[in-house]
Amino acid sequence: YTLTMTDVCTGWTECIAIANRGQIAVRNAIEMVHKRLPFPLLGIDSDNGSEFINHVLHAYTQEHGITFTRCRPYKKNDQCHVEQKNGAVVRPLVGYARYEGPEAVAYLNRLYRVHRLCVNYFEPSMKLVEKIRIGSSVKKVYDQARTPYERLLPLLAQEKQQVRRTFYQTLNPAKLRRDLEDLEMGLRHFAAPTPSPVCCAPGNTRNVTIAGAQQSTRNVTIAGAQQSTHDVTIAGAQPGLIMGGNAYGQDA
Numbered sequence: 001y002t003l004t005m006t007d008v009c010t011g012w013t014e015c016i017a018i019a020n021r022g023q024i025a026v027r028n029a030i031e032m033v034h035k036r037l038p039f040p041l042l043g044i045d046s047d048n049g050s051e052f053i054n055h056v057l058h059a060y061t062q063e064h065g066i067t068f069t070r071c072r073p074y075k076k077n078d079q080c081h082v083e084q085k086n087g088a089v090v091r092p093l094v095g096y097a098r099y100e101g102p103e104a105v106a107y108l109n110r111l112y113r114v115h116r117l118c119v120n121y122f123e124p125s126m127k128l129v130e131k132i133r134i135g136s137s138v139k140k141v142y143d144q145a146r147t148p149y150e151r152l153l154p155l156l157a158q159e160k161q162q163v164r165r166t167f168y169q170t171l172n173p174a175k176l177r178r179d180l181e182d183l184e185m186g187l188r189h190f191a192a193p194t195p196s197p198v199c200c201a202p203g204n205t206r207n208v209t210i211a212g213a214q215q216s217t218r219n220v221t222i223a224g225a226q227q228s229t230h231d232v233t234i235a236g237a238q239p240g241l242i243m244g245g246n247a248y249g250q251d252a
Helices: 023-036 055-065 076-092 102-122 149-154 158-170 172-189
Strands: 002-007 013-017 043-046 067-070 128-134 137-141 207-211 217-221 243-248
Touching: 002 023, 013 023, 013 043, 013 102, 043 055, 055 067, 076 102, 102 149, 102 172, 128 149, 149 158
Parallel strands: 043 067, 043 243
Antiparallel strands: 002 013, 002 243, 128 137, 207 217
């Protein structure tokens, strides 16, 4: 599974691979992200999954003075910021294969450590500022495209700004991109084999009554299931401004 945490204010995004969705694994992953964030973690806004709504994570937020809120039941758009990152950041990077085992988790985290630098320091994005309705159409107004690093910098204290600038100067985007491509090429070796479709043996048919039809029955051949994918949602945190988090099957 991948735990995705994104800052609503700046768009700063962190991803971390976890072996399962247990409350201890999720709590430890959030703690790791908490330590490497370049700003204070003031709040976590999660979905309603049991991986978040539990006494372990509640105790952690109480201990560190973090505001802990959750979205409304069955209102997935409450997590729209992090859901967008799942599609724009995680899926294009790791695809739809399934990765299993501790080696795959460790390798994914190597990949995410490089990718976070590319996304947060070198990939600008626009934020929706306003919607204007003109008759039956809606005009959307966006701000100037900036990277999460550029959005974050003015919000930091002077000494922390200098630390970020110094670190930014050490980054080589071309080298980061080459390293990322090399890691992506190696990721496929950890993908679980895709089961091929299984067909029934000859003669393995059943009589099925079609509901709603007048006593109509047909012979239907039962075919094996294709690869089943599993998608879950986890939630994460934000700066002084709050993060939506999301974790879903690896599958991702």
